[in-house]
Amino acid sequence: MSLTAGNKRRGGGRKSGARRTENNRLYAHPLPLEFSLPQTSWSNHVLGLFGFPGTRVLNPHCTGIFAADTHSVWITEQRDVMILWRQGFFGKGDLSRSEPSWQARQISARKAAGKYMTAEEVREKRRAERKRFKLDRAAAMAQAAAEAEAAFAEGRQVEITTIIPSGATWKPQHAISEDLPDGAAAPSSENEEWHEEVPDLEHLQLTLQEAFFLLWNLNCLTIINSATSEPMTLQEIWAAFQGTPDSTPISVPLHVQLYKRFDNPFLVNYAVYHHYRSLGWIIKGGIKFCVDLLLYKRGPVFHHAEFAVIVLPVYEDPADQENSPFDLANAEPFSWSWLSTTLILAYVTIPAQSRISPNALTSPACLAHYSVRDIVLRRFIPARMRD
Template identity: 65%
Template sequence: MSLITPSRQKGSPKGGGRRAENNRIYAHPLPLVFSAPESRSRIGHVLGLFGTNTRLENPHCEGVFDPATRSVWVTNEKDSMILWRRGFFGKGDLSRSEPSWLARQVNARKAAGKYMTSEEVREKRRAERKQFKMDRAAAIARAAAEAEAAFAEGREAAPAFIPSGATWKPHQSSEISSLPEGPPEKHPDEVVEELEPLENVEHLQLTLQEAFFLVWNLDCLTVLDPHTREPMDLRRIWQSFQEVHCIPVDLPVYANRCDNIFLVNYAAYHYYRSLGWVVKGGIKFCVDLLLYKRGPVFHHAEFAVVVIPVYEDPADKESSPFNLPNSDTFSWSWLSTINRVNAQVQKTLILTYVTIPAQSRVSADLLSSPACLALYSVRDVVLRRFIPARMRD
């Protein structure tokens, strides 16, 4: 079963007036960009008749392997923006997703005491929602107490006022709340104060799966050794990404294992990336992966993926030194909990079974290269929450 035909409509689009601008900024789905002479017709694009005139633009980004965090750090600001804007790879270590720490700091300096930044607006609205719920709960409690007292005294209860979203007004509790929620319009004669430039201390953090996909499949990322800062070749990257899951590294029990955590996770990541999905981490929703149709800028994630390893040979599981998540049989209560969490946020749960090949039929030479990934198989099962009251028809 594949996800070429989704089980429901695509993820809900995100609102905002920057949709046209986002379409321009995030026009390329991958870091590699194919360009052709403008004199060629569109028929040539369809039939592939450009020949040697088609150019391949490879950004050749660089990142430093960090074993402690099991990630690759891209410190060059230009490379970070390329990898994020062309495929949404990685996340800013000081941001929720897009590496925007520097822009937020500059905006905060300009807004100091003049208007509210987007973060302050968000926190203000969250506080207002919390206060509204508390005021409504207090009003309901007062109304219930008044009704009970009126019943005991044999009189008619006084009319109660329960605030709603349309009638409730927030309280101005701080100076920040009284500031406008956006920068004021600039006056033509206004003098703009020059501010000292800030140093960007944020880096883009790639997971090992993202980094290896960029290295092996797209050849657009160079991974540097954390000690010598020399480029690492593919074989060394392949071994190093597996060794970070082996503690201690020098134990022979970890060597040449098909059930290495990196291999299992990369098989699932590669499967969905090769189908055109934007794959991001799903820990926020208690799952392993989230699948976006175009990216987090355009739509919310449509699918939530739980990766389930399956051993081709049960004896390999008994001798395995790795504690693979979800490799043991899970309870229906756990499954129902995960399914309900994601159903509440309009996501379809996918159980992705990664079959690990038997250790007996995989040689050590084959395991020393990415060629062994051809022996892994991935199948996915769509799981939807059954609600009897809504699904009778």
């Protein structure tokens, strides 16, 4: 089943006002690629006569450090962090839930209380206000019920004087200003002083799937070996991401090469990641919601996730599953009782070891042998699906 993001009712996560305009400006590029147009139409025409396209693709180059212990790639340069986050929402801050905003939060805490707020601080404040509203409404309903019971016991007409707040009329004591964009800051001179006082201790952490997509497909990432401080070649990265020791020769029998298999977890998860990124989705980790991936139309600062994805490995040859050293999640049949939301089941077919030569695993070309099929599940909600 093809993906269709037709869920029109999810408007609650949309931003409004100046903050939405600022987000549109900051996150205008869906990938770390920019297109440079010629200054005049005449120059574009002349270049076209000689077979040269007038538009050039600019891919800003970034540098990351491979961290084998955490199975991730660290981006430490602030310029690279901003490029990868604002142009595709790649990675997450290691000291933040998503957006790398630890330093901004520290600076905000030292400034005028609540005046300069990051996206995470705005979210937490709104959650606190919603909690306060629910408590006020529950207290008002309890008081109105008590008044009605007292009037009924005294035999007089019930007159409710307590006003029960509604979501449309209830206001918090300190309203959030929509005029400030995410990460708004004070004037530049004051900002520089705060940045000097608060060091940036956070780095952007990329998953192996994100790092390989940036490296192999967009050619905008160089990965450094943390042990040698030297750039890694594509072959070294390919082996390291699969957990394959570089000393393992290809002539070793297949059953000894425990990591050189088509059901290697990196290959299975990358096939799914590449599939949805190629369809234009913004992909984030879904461990918070007990799923593998979350799919966004434009990114987490614009809307809530449209779909949650569970990766379901399917072996082309059942014998490969029996002798596999990997215990892939969801490879066994599962119960339907835990399905409770809009969900995508992504079935990734693992090529049979008997059909394809093990030599194919020495390069990313082996990814062409994987296939991904997705099924969209929606929970039946009578109140919303009566028609």
